[in-house]
Structures are given as structure tokens and as C-alpha cells.
Amino acid sequence: MDIPLLLLSSFIIAVTGLFFFIWSLRKGLLDPDAAGAKVIFSPGEIGRVEEPAARAATQRELQRAMVFSPGEPDAGELQARLAADASSARPAFVLLGFAVFWLLVASLAGLTSSIKLHEPDWLTQYAWLSFGRIRTIHLNAVAYGWAPMAALGVALWMLPRLLKTTLEGARFAVWGAILWNIGLAIGIGCIAMGINDGMEWLEIPGQVGVLFAVGGAMIGLPLVFTLRRRKVEHLYVSVWYMGAALFWFPVLYIVAKLPNLHFGVEQATMNWWFGHNVLGLFYTPLSLAAVYYFLPKVIGRPIQSYNLSLIGFWCLAFFYGQVGGHHLVGGPVPEWMVTLSIVQSMMMIVPVVAFSLNQHLTMRGHFAALRHSPTLRFIVLGGMMYTLSSIQGSFEALRSVNTITHFTHFTVAHAHLGLYGFVTLVMFGAIYFAMPRILSREWPYPTLIAVHFWLVAIGFAIYFVSLTTAGVLQGFAMLDASKPFMESVRVTLPWLEGRSIGGALMTLGHLAFAAHFLLMALARGPKRSGAAILRPLARTA
Amino acid sequence: MENHVKLISGAMTTLAIATASLVVLPYLQLRHEPPTTGLKPYTEVQLRGRQEYIRQGCVYCHSQQPRDPSQAPDDQRGWGRPSVAGDYYYDRPHLLGTMRTGPDLFNIGARQPSADWQLGHLYQPRAYTPGSIMPAYPFLFEVKSEAAPGDKVVALPPQFAPAGGVVVATQAAQDLVAYLLSLDRTFPALAPLADAGPASK
Numbered sequence: 001m002d003i004p005l006l007l008l009s010s011f012i013i014a015v016t017g018l019f020f021f022i023w024s025l026r027k028g029l030l031d032p033d034a035a036g037a038k039v040i041f042s043p044g045e046i047g048r049v050e051e052p053a054a055r056a057a058t059q060r061e062l063q064r065a066m067v068f069s070p071g072e073p074d075a076g077e078l079q080a081r082l083a084a085d086a087s088s089a090r091p092a093f094v095l096l097g098f099a100v101f102w103l104l105v106a107s108l109a110g111l112t113s114s115i116k117l118h119e120p121d122w123l124t125q126y127a128w129l130s131f132g133r134i135r136t137i138h139l140n141a142v143a144y145g146w147a148p149m150a151a152l153g154v155a156l157w158m159l160p161r162l163l164k165t166t167l168e169g170a171r172f173a174v175w176g177a178i179l180w181n182i183g184l185a186i187g188i189g190c191i192a193m194g195i196n197d198g199m200e201w202l203e204i205p206g207q208v209g210v211l212f213a214v215g216g217a218m219i220g221l222p223l224v225f226t227l228r229r230r231k232v233e234h235l236y237v238s239v240w241y242m243g244a245a246l247f248w249f250p251v252l253y254i255v256a257k258l259p260n261l262h263f264g265v266e267q268a269t270m271n272w273w274f275g276h277n278v279l280g281l282f283y284t285p286l287s288l289a290a291v292y293y294f295l296p297k298v299i300g301r302p303i304q305s306y307n308l309s310l311i312g313f314w315c316l317a318f319f320y321g322q323v324g325g326h327h328l329v330g331g332p333v334p335e336w337m338v339t340l341s342i343v344q345s346m347m348m349i350v351p352v353v354a355f356s357l358n359q360h361l362t363m364r365g366h367f368a369a370l371r372h373s374p375t376l377r378f379i380v381l382g383g384m385m386y387t388l389s390s391i392q393g394s395f396e397a398l399r400s401v402n403t404i405t406h407f408t409h410f411t412v413a414h415a416h417l418g419l420y421g422f423v424t425l426v427m428f429g430a431i432y433f434a435m436p437r438i439l440s441r442e443w444p445y446p447t448l449i450a451v452h453f454w455l456v457a458i459g460f461a462i463y464f465v466s467l468t469t470a471g472v473l474q475g476f477a478m479l480d481a482s483k484p485f486m487e488s489v490r491v492t493l494p495w496l497e498g499r500s501i502g503g504a505l506m507t508l509g510h511l512a513f514a515a516h517f518l519l520m521a522l523a524r525g526p527k528r529s530g531a532a533i534l535r536p537l538a539r540t541a
Numbered sequence: 542m543e544n545h546v547k548l549i550s551g552a553m554t555t556l557a558i559a560t561a562s563l564v565v566l567p568y569l570q571l572r573h574e575p576p577t578t579g580l581k582p583y584t585e586v587q588l589r590g591r592q593e594y595i596r597q598g599c600v601y602c603h604s605q606q607p608r609d610p611s612q613a614p615d616d617q618r619g620w621g622r623p624s625v626a627g628d629y630y631y632d633r634p635h636l637l638g639t640m641r642t643g644p645d646l647f648n649i650g651a652r653q654p655s656a657d658w659q660l661g662h663l664y665q666p667r668a669y670t671p672g673s674i675m676p677a678y679p680f681l682f683e684v685k686s687e688a689a690p691g692d693k694v695v696a697l698p699p700q701f702a703p704a705g706g707v708v709v710a711t712q713a714a715q716d717l718v719a720y721l722l723s724l725d726r727t728f729p730a731l732a733p734l735a736d737a738g739p740a741s742k
Contacts, residue, residue, distance in 0.1 A: 117642070117674055120666070124677045131676045132598020194596030198634040227545055235545060243545060244552035251556055255564060264629035266564075266571045268637045273563035281556065317552055321559025327639060330608040332624040334570055340562055403612050407604055407641035478641065481614035485644050486672055493674075 037306035039236045040162065040293060042077030045070075049300045051373045052436035055446050062372035066299055080164055080231075087166035088157045089438045091173035091222070093521075095153030096431055096438075098181050100517050102145025105188075107507040109138035114503045118496045128192040136191050136203055142419065143201060143278065144184050144212070149177070150427040151286035152219055155242045157434045158293050159223055162239050163230035169222040176218025183211025199267070201275040206257045213253065220246050237309045238293045241285035244317065248281040265333050269325060276324035279418055284386075285316065287426040288355065291383050294433055295362060298376045299369050304361035308354045315351035319344045326397035329406060345397035348390055356387035374449040378429030381457065385421030392417065404479065409492060409499075410471025413464055420460060420506075428452070428513065435520060444525025448516045452509045459505025466498030576630035579728030583631055583720075590720025593713050594636070597678065604638035605647045605724070621648035625730045643675055650725035659718040660695045660710050668701040681714040 038046065048070035049062045063070070113135040116122055123129045160167045167173075187204030190196060196203040204212075223246055227239075235243075256274040296303050303309060325333070325341030363369075363380060370377050392414055395401050405411060432449060436442055443449060470492040477488035519525050583591060594600070607615040609623040616622060624647055629635055653659060661668060664682050666675040684706045688694045693715055695708040702708065710718075 116676060120674045120676045124679055127597075127680045130597060130678065130680075132601055135601055136598055196595065198595040198600070198636065200600070200639065235548065239545075240548055243548055247549055247552060248556055251553070251560075255560060262568075262633075264571070264632050264635055265574075265626040265637075266567045267633070267635040268629075269567045270564050271635065273559070277559070314551075317555040318558075321556055322562055324563055328637070330612045331606050331637060332626050332628065334567060337563065337567055399612070407639065409642075411639065474641075479613055481617040485618060486670065489642070489674055490672060496674075 034306035036234050036236065037296070037302035039232060039234050040238075040297060041300075041302065042074045042081070045073040045077075045300070046302065047071055047300050048073065049298060049369070049373075051298050051375055051433070053374045053432035053443055053446070053449060054372060055442075058372050058446070062298075062369055065368040065372055066301070066366060070300065077164070081161055083166055084160035084164070085157075085437045087170060088160050091167070091170045091177070092153045092157040092434065093438050094174050095149050095156065095177050095219070096435070097517075097521070098177060099146050099149035099153060099427075099431075100514050102141045102149060102184070103510055104514050106138050106141035106146055107503075107510045109134050109141060111500065111503045111507050113138055114496070114500045118493055118500065127194065133192055133194065136196070137188055139201070140184070140188055140191060140203060144187070144204065145181075147283050147419065147423055147427070149181075150431065151283060151290075151423070152177075154290050154427065154430040154434060155223065155246075155286055156219075157438065158238060158289065159226055159242065162236050162293065163226060163232055165226060165229050165231045167222055168225035168229055172218045172221045176215045176221070178215075179211055179218065180215030183208050183215060186211070199271050201278060202256055202271065206259060209253070209257050213250070216250060216253075220250075236292075237306065237313060238289035240310075240313050241289035241292070244313075245282050245285040245289075248277070248285075252277050252281065265331075268328060268331070269333055269337060272324040272327040273321075274324070276327065277321055279415075280316070280320035280323065283419065283423045284320070285313075287382070287423045288312075288316075288386070290426050290430040291359070291379055291386075294375060294379050294430055295359065295383070298373050298379075298433070299363075299366050301362065301366070303358055304364075305358055308358045312351040312354035312358070315347070315354065319347040319351070323348060323393075323397065326402070329397070329399055329402040342397045342399070345394050349394050352387055352390040352394075356383070359383045359387075374446070374453065375429045375433040377453055378425045378432065382422050382425035382429060385417060385425060389414065389417035389422055404475035405471060406475075407478070408471040408474040409467050409496075410475060413467035413471055416460075416467070417464060421464070425456070428456075431517075435517070439520060439523075441520060441523060442527070443516065444519050444527075445516060448512050452513045452516070455509030455512065456506050459502045459507075459509060461502070463499055463502030463506065466495045466502060470495035470499070571626055574626045574630070577625060577627035577726070577728070577730050580628060580630060580726070583723060586716055586719045587723045588720075590716035590718065590723075591636075593717040594720055595634070597717075599646075600636045600638045602638075602640055602642035602675070603644065603646045604641050605645065606637045607645055607647050615645060618644070619648075619652055620645040621651070621726060622730060624726065628726050628730070643673075646721070646724055648725055648727055650722040651727045654722060656718050656722060657696045659721055660693070660714060661697050661701075663714060663717065664695055664697065664708055665701045668698050678714070681711055681717070683709045683711060685709050 047066070049059065049066055051059050051062055054062065112123075112129065113131055116131045116134070120131075127133065156167065156170075156173055184204075187208045190205055190208060191203055195205060197205055223242070227243065252274055256270060262270050292303065292309060322344040323341050325337045326345050329338055329342070331338075359380070370380060396405055396410075396414060405414075432443070473491040473495070474488045477483050477491050478485070480487075606624050607620040607622065610616050628647075629637075653662075658669065662670070663678045665677050665679075666673040667677075682695065684703050685692070686706050688707050688709060692707075693710040695710055697708060
């Protein structure tokens with residue numbers, strides 16, 4: 001493929017896009033106040049806040065912070081929502097429990113590998129603790145443990161609510177989750193022993209991957225069944241994201257793991273097609289689905305521009321799949337492919353701006369609600385990190401920027417902005433909202449939620465700033481041929497130590513979170529209003 | 542959207558386009574790319590060493606893809622000419638890497654052809670490169686009171702050698718070094734296909 005052809009096709013795509021835009025304006029698709037956005041509310045419910053993670057008094061303050069007065073929701077629909085929650089409670093709890101376990105494993109492995117980068121003679125006697133393995137354990141525990149278990153658990157919990165029905169085939173999900181986690185435990189064991197397939201994000205041996213495939217399919221089954229017995233006419237945008245992600249991921253994984261097919265440089269392009277799309281076509285849509293549900297739900301107000309969210313969906317679907325090649329800028333791969341990926345990376349600005357504009361407009365005038373809602377704090381901050389990481393990613397793909405940042409810690413910092421700043425924070429928020437409904441019990445110590453939030457927020461800020469600085473310094477040192485290579489190592493050292501401090505704070509936050517989760521699961525701690533949380537109307541009315 | 546079949550079909554179409562452009566087309570384009578002239582297949586020992594390189598996760602800190610001089614001064618650092626697709630003909634899995642916490646290793650065999658240096662460096666990187674943050678790999682070695690016949694004794698600077706004993710390289714360490722020494726693509730690359738060369742011109 002040559003450059004003129006590429007330019008011509010991108011021109012044609014742009015013109016088509018323009019016509020589509022004009023058409024959508026004519027059809028009124030961009031008008032605010034679309035009916036679709038109100039699907040997640042029962043009649044009369046708009047204006048009423050919902051925040052199961054907060055104390056009763058805080059919930060009343062949250063309601064006061066929102067200016068409009070609540071209506072009286074439809075009792076029948078609320079009853080149906082209780083039934084929906086009851087049907088998904090067990091599988092959602094199992095998945096979230098696994099997620100929290102892997103979060104702890106991943107945090108400890110991550111912190112260990114971070115320390116090892118500036119203390120290279122620490123714990124060197126044990127092969128499984130060496131940097132190359134413990135770092136990989138960290139990545140896989142996040143990529144196949146924490147992130148998908150949390151995202152799928154939240155998805156299982158949201159879907160019956162969104163479709164106003166009960167979850168069908170919940171048992172499949174429970175067994176699927178067990179299979180998946182057996183596979184993951186074996187996979188992590190293999191990595192610890194040095195048995196792996198040798199590609200980033202695809203280390204777990206293909207033979208073990210079969211357990212993922214079967215387990216993942218079983219987790220997906222109830223979602224497909226439930227979709228078929230939906231009682232709503234309109235599929236809310238969260239359903240789009242979740243539905244698409246559930247079909248995207250298996251294809252990614254199967255194509256990537258096809259044995260004896262990929263080779264040499266072609267394998268490298270496949271590797272980054274997979275590595276990037278796991279983020280963009282699996283964790284990102286599932287997390288966006290959570291934002292699009294929980295944000296309006298907490299503040300009792302539909303999202304500002306529903307159709308903007310739909311544009312965001314199709315742009316993500318179109319552009320994100322092709323951005324992976326920017327990991328190979330300057331590499332021995334076909335130039336047209338890298339150029340294509342750079343163009344699509346820049347195009348990703350469109351859905352990101354669509355999302356952030358929407359989030360901002362929905363929150364505008366209501367930012368005071370952040371003071372009263374733990375869920376909202378995590379979700380809104382996570383949403384902002386999505387904007388930041390995506391915009392950063394788009395510019396990072398440009399050759400001029402990439403020359404400096406490629407091969408450096410900058411990339412690692414960027415990956416954490418997406419997977420931690422965005423996905424993980426959103427999942428924390430979603431879990432804080434869902435758990436009281438899943439267990440019909442309040443969070444025993446709301447103060448711990450605040451402790452968790454500030455530890456991870458401050459810890460991550462330190463982490464991100466340190467590692468980004470390390471990457472930029474390293475990149476510039478490496479581009480200056482008059483400096484010896486060791487200079488690019490030396491300049492990063494204080495910043496790598498900073499990263500460990502940030503990582504330690506984040507780990508502490510996760511310990512607080514996991515302890516709180518455990519206390520709640522074991523029904524320990526004070527019961528202020530018991531299951532009253534299931535009747536939020538009585539207290540706010 | 543009222544129809545979930547349409548939704549999923551649309552979603553799968555976009556993924557198909559992405560797969561076609563980032564997986565299928567590169568496959569078709571590179572499938573018949575011959576090995577670079579001068580590139581030799583790995584021997585059995587080198588392949589075992591390559592497996593050891595994967596086991597220890599060396600790829601997470603070392604790339605194997607020198608960049609074009611117009612983009613980065615990789616050649617001035619002695620890392621070699623920009624790599625081309627044919628250089629990876631025998632590489633399964635690929636080990637291109639994405640990090641340079643340590644230097645690029647595409648031509649490490651030409652840069653440090655001494656097996657003794659490589660072994661000693663694996664045992665204690667700071668014995669050879671002060672300030673290095675590469676982990677030490679003591680578990681790839683045995684410390685014995687004296688060497689048995691056939692043992693590969695590692696020559697170390699005196700201050701890094703264990704008191705009252707010798708350091709002996711395990712088979713794994715020797716395999717790994719055999720692989721590292723095989724990394725030598727200093728032969729010239731034939732003019733690559735017009736559109737398969739390094740990305741930066």
C-alpha cells in the first residue's frame with residue numbers, strides 16, 4: 001500500500017464522516033434530552049440520588065446538593081430492580097471477590113518489581129522473584145485477574161438492571177469464574193516457574209488459555225441469555241459497550257493464540273494488535289459502560305447528550321482496533337501499517353472528547369455532589385483519567401513524540417494511567433455502589449472508603465509523575481549519542497524510587513479496600529440501618 | 542439501538558477491519574519475506590538459550606530492534622544497523638521488546654563476544670558495569686568449594702568472587718550465553734522491500 005492511496009482513503013473516510021455528521025444533525029441525533037438516556041430510571045425517579053455506599057446522613061446531603069426535587073418512583077419498577085439485583089447477586093459477588101484477591105496479588109508483585117528496579121540485588125536468590133518474572137506476574141494478575149473479574153462482575157450486576165429483567169443462567173457465570181481463576185492460578189504458577197509463551201500480554205501458555213476460553217465463554221453465556229429476554233425496548237449505551245466487549249475479547253484472544261501461525265515481525269504486529277486492543281476493546285468499553293450507568297444514577301440525572309455517547313461508541317469501535325501498530329514506530333514492520341495506526345490514534349481524540357464533554361456537561365453545576373458520594377469520586381476521577389490517558393496516547397503515537405518516549409518508562413506510566421487511573425478507579429467506584437445491593441448490607445466503615453480514595457489518589461499521582469519524568473529524562477539521555485548509555489539509567493534512579501513510594505501508598509489503599517471488602521462479606525462491623533439500604537425512598541422522602 | 546443483532550454485527554465488522562489491517566495484511570505481505578542474507582538458523586544450544594532468555598523475562602528490559610539513524614542514534618551506540626523484517630526469519634516467538642531499561646541486544650554477540658564476560662555479568666552485573674540496575678542471576682550458578690572436571694568456572698573480578706569457593710555456571714547459564722553470543726546481525730541487510738523497511742525515513 002502506498003502513501004497516496006492511504007491519503008486518498010483517509011480523505012474519503014473523512015468526507016464520509018462529514019456527510020454522516022450533517023445527516024445526524026438533520027435527524028436531530030445530537031439534540032440533548034434524548035429519551036434513551038432515561039431508560040436507566042424508572043418513571044418519576046429522575047431527580048432522586050442513589051448512593052448505597054454513603055451513610056444515610058451523607059445521602060441526604062447528596063440529595064440536597066442536587067438542586068431539583070425528586071419525584072416519586074414507580075413502585076413496580078423498583079420491585080423489578082430488586083428482583084434484578086437478587087438474580088445477579090451471587091455471580092457478581094463471586095467475580096468481585098476473585099477480583100479483590102487478584103488486586104492484592106498484583107499490588108504486591110508490582111511493588112516488589114518496582115523496588116527491584118532500584119535495588120537490583122534485593123531477593124535475587126529466588127528465580128520466581130526475579131524482576132523478569134515478578135513483573136510478569138504483576139501484569140497477568142492485573143490483566144487476567146483484577147481487571148476482567150471486576151469488569152465482568154460489574155457487568156453481570158448492571159445488565160439485569162439495564163434490561164429490566166432477571167439474570168438468566170447465573171450458575172454458568174459462577175462455574176465459569178471458578179474455571180477462569182483455576183486457569184489464571186495455573187498460568188501465574190507457570191510464569192513463576194519460567195514456563196511462558198514469551199510475548200507481552202500473552203505469556204500464559206496456550207494450553208492453559210483453554211481454561212480461559214471455556215471459563216470466559218461460561219461467564220459470557222448469562223449475559224447473552226439475559227440480553228435475549230430483555231424487557232426494555234431501548235438498549236442503553238452501557239449495554240452497547242458491554243455487549244460489544246464481550247464479543248470482541250474472545251476473538252482477540254483466539255486469533256492471538258492460534259498455534260503455529262504467527263511468525264517473526266508479523267507476530268510482533270499481532271502482539272500489539274492484541275496488547276492494545278485488550279485495553280481498548282475490553283477494559284475500556286466495560287469501564288465506560290460503568291461510567292455511563294453509575295454517574296447519572298448517583299446524581300439522579302440523565303447524561304447530558306445521549307447521542308454524543310453513541311457517537312463515542314462507534315468511533316471507539318472504528319478507530320481503536322487499529323491503533324496497536326504505534327507500539328512499533330521505527331520498528332522493522334511495514335511502514336503503511338505504522339502510519340495507519342498513528343492516524344487512527346489521532347482519530348481516537350474524537351470519541352474521547354465526545355465522552356469527556358458529556359461527562360463534564362452532565363456534572364456541570366453538580367460537582368458539589370463529589371463531596372458526598374464515594375462512588376462518584378472514584379467514577380468521575382476515573383473518567384477524567386480516561387480523557388487524559390487517551391489524549392496522551394494519541395500524541396504519544398506521533399513519530400516526533402514517540403522517538404523520545406518509546407522504549408522508556410514513559411510508556412509504563414502511560415499504561416498505568418489507562419489501566420489504573422481510568423479502569424481501576426472506575427471499578428472501585430462501581431464496586432462501592434454495587435456491593436451494598438449485592439449483600440443487602442451497608443459498608444461497615446465509610447471512613448475506610450475515604451482512606452482508600454486518598455491513598456490511591458495521592459499514591460497514583462506520585463507514581464505517575466515520577467515515572468513520566470523518569471521516562472522523559474531517560475528518552476532524552478538515550479537520544480544524545482554523546483552520553484553513555486548508563487546515563488539514561490542514572491537519571492531515572494531517584495524517580496524510580498519515587499515510583500516505589502507511590503506504589504506503596506497505592507498498595508496500602510488496596511489493603512484498606514480488601515480489608516473493608518472482607519469485613520463486609522463476613523458481616524462484621526456496625527450495622528447502622530441494616531437492609532434499610534434496599535428502601536432508599538423511605539429516608540430521602 | 543433497538544436491535545442487539547445489528548449492534549453485535551457492527552461491532553464485529555469494525556474488529557474484522559482492524560484484524561485485517563494489523564494481522565492479516567502484514568501476514569500476507571511478510572509471509573514470503575526471505576531471511577536476510579547471512580542470517581543463520583539457531584543451533585540447538587542457542588535455541589535452548591533463547592528459551593532461557595524467555596524464562597527469565599529478559600525481553601522486558603532489552604529490545605532487539607535498532608532504530609534508523611534518522612530517528613535515534615542507535616548505530617552510534619554500537620547497537621547496529623536498523624533491523625529489517627528478514628532478520629527475524631527464525632524468531633518464534635518474536636522478542637522485539639518495547640523497553641530499553643537495558644541496552645538493545647540485537648548485536649550483543651558482536652559487542653561482547655567473550656563468554657566469560659557474559660557469564661560473569663549474569664552472575665553480578667555490577668562487577669562489570671558500575672551503576673547497572675540489571676538483576677543478578679545467582680540462581681543460574683553454583684558456588685562450589687572446588688571445581689569438578691568439566692565444570693565451567695566463571696572468572697570474576699576478585700572483590701565479587703565468593704570467599705573460599707568457585708562459581709560454576711549451570712547448563713542454563715551456558716545456554717543463555719550461547720544465545721546471547723549468537724546475536725550478531727552485523728552483516729549488511731539487503732535493500733529491503735520499498736514498503737517493508739524501517740518506518741522512519
